Amino acid sequence: MTLTDSARRSTLDEARARFRPLFDVFRADAARRDRDRELPTDAVRALKEAGFGALRIPVHYGGAGLSLTEFTSLLVELAEADSNLPQIFRGHIAFVEEQLWAADEATRAEWFTRFVAGETVGNAWSETGAATVGSSETVLRRDGDAWRLTGRKYYTTGTLFSEWAEVTATTEDGAQVTVLVSTALPEVTVSDDWDGFGQRLTGTGTAVFDGARVEARHVTAFGDRFTYQTALFQLVLLSVLAGVAHAAARDAADELRARSRVYSHGLAEQARHDGQLLAVVGEVSSVAFTAGAVVERVARALERAVDLERERGSDEHRRAAAEAEIAAAQGQVVLSESVPRAATVLFNALGASATSGAKDLDRHWRNARTVASHNPVVYKSRIVGDWAVNGTVPPFIWEVGASRVQG
Template sequence: MTDTTLVEAVAPEGAAPTGSAAARERFAPLFERIAADAARREREHELPTALVRGLADAGFGALRLPVSAGGSGLTFAELGELLVELAAADSNLPQIFRGHLAFVEDRLAAPPSASRDAWLARFAAGEVVGNAWSETGPVTLGESGTRVRRTSGGVLLSGRKFYTTGSLYADWIDATATDEDGNAVTVLVRVDQPGVTVSDDWDGFGQQLTGTGTAVFANAVVEPENVFRFEDRFRYQTALYQWTLVSVLAGIAQAVEREAGAALRARTRVYSHGLAPLAKDDGQLQAVIGEISATAFTARALVRSVSDALDAAAATAAQRDSAEDVEANVRAEIASAQAQIALSQAVPVAATRLFDTLGASAVSRSAGLDRHWRNARTVASHNPWVYKARIVGDWSVNGTAPTPIWHVGTSR
């Protein structure tokens, strides 16, 4: 069955659901079908373009929007559960929506305006935003080689980005740039124009279908109202970006538990020095599955903890820079870092332990079980946890607040 058929088979008609239970019911059939074909898609490098569109059309990108704005009004705690379930089906898909979720939150936290209303309407209509913040090469820390300038013909964007997760599937790209006055800005640019090129040239060994490749802007046209000062971005954005990846790791752990258990139950061949005539009854192998299950349980609990911290930060967004807001944002940043430190180590280990329950047949490429370790290791490499461990330690010992924004580049 093709991706298009899958989407047509499960994407419901009518208005978006309201509430967590309705959203789960709405997406459960699609998640199930996504999972059934995930290993083949990754093995054949089949881009999930139709699946991303199906999720967006079914309201996945509008889950945080208020019901009055055409969304489902979910809390971060409720959305986090859905992200984990989607990651358990195919870990590429929630990461594709990472930049979108962040920009949705930025608009939700922004003061009321006609521009904000226009963006909420776009989200409700199923439009998707990709991400283009990183640049490779000799780019100095904290600076951007991408430029936005105002001309007699309008506002134009030029530059080259990499690690543009989700942009391959998006209607819009959220790109960082520098304006003519040297200010850091974010620019929302339409993808479907001659000045924008997005390439599927990400060559990582994991998360291969996330569209994490190159985006080139060659005098791309930008509407003036879609240029935003970076300093005005919502404060808990770094925690939200990491929360998405923590949710992906939790989903991978859940998939590892599910697939390891299924493979063990189906196994008929045993070893003479094993403990039971059937592998599923072998106590040693059951213990390994128990370790994997504990990791999956811990991962889901950590996602919930970070979700609660994000909900608290979102609740203070209207009181920006108040004592309550500062404290809530510090808590969200620390919680996301603590979860990252734990899961960046535990989930790849669980994805490796899977092979301790099975024989050599488990390494068959057709089984695709290796994708879980590759994907977990790739997700864990996005933001090095060793630095986060130091930051959390400094906070724990000395009460030092974490820096909410950090950069990658060459030192001066």
């Protein structure tokens, strides 16, 4: 399944040539869609039809066969065009990765055939309400030779745009599982009720399953999943942050270049030549550069874990998986602070007119701050420090829910 370096470069170049015209279209309309809260349904459809959901699928299944690092570079470009779009595919990206390691070849081929044809999987893992940490109120019950899924999920990013939802649930005997359920079933309802101030177009809302039928072959033990999944989920968010940084740098430069008004106590007759204002844009541009470098470094750390996943349990694999998790956490610690700050300081170069709602430049801060609020960064700082000082292996799976201790 391994491509030569020259073949990989050719494939990546072909993928860029295929998707960059789409990215240009998305970029031109991103601010308007954000202002109007118009879901990017057409953009997602165009990406699916062009094969975005199959970029990591090996060539002999009909995919592009991109390495994780190569694919990540496209995620950053897509995020620069519209930061909502890569996050929409986040659950799908992880499920494709899971299928790369599936023991059942028939199952792998089934899903890869669907994805090459343009189908995608959304994410439906999180719950709000009374469910305590480590538990799920979404239940899977036997129904003859199949199952029935009942429950309510929130933060179901991507499911609104997808043909399938990957859902975490508890069976009647208490087993923790993931299931694949068709979103076309009448017992499945997906709502766009995400009320966050950023990333408003990701379709991140509520999914309700009212006895939805699940095929037995679409039920998997949660503990069997690939080891670097949490780092992969974080890599997608880091790619979004890097894309936001690039978009903020682009817009800051464009706005300063076009600015005609100057201050009497400024440093130049044209704003574009004012050294103080140029320094601000230079700072934002530098953050974008750094963000891109950080994401590439994290992707390469995950690539090492990918290469060793077949040797799961070996000392070398455990070390690679831990280093990938730490790299993702280190990237989060840095970018969660630097990118929102860059999206704020750009206004120092552009003046009050840049706060116009028509420009929608505030979306960069709102989107970056929202993405940075996933997976609390304060815990990641502690985990990185514990690794650096004590060699403590980071947690690979974690959960969120109501505290078991009340009062």
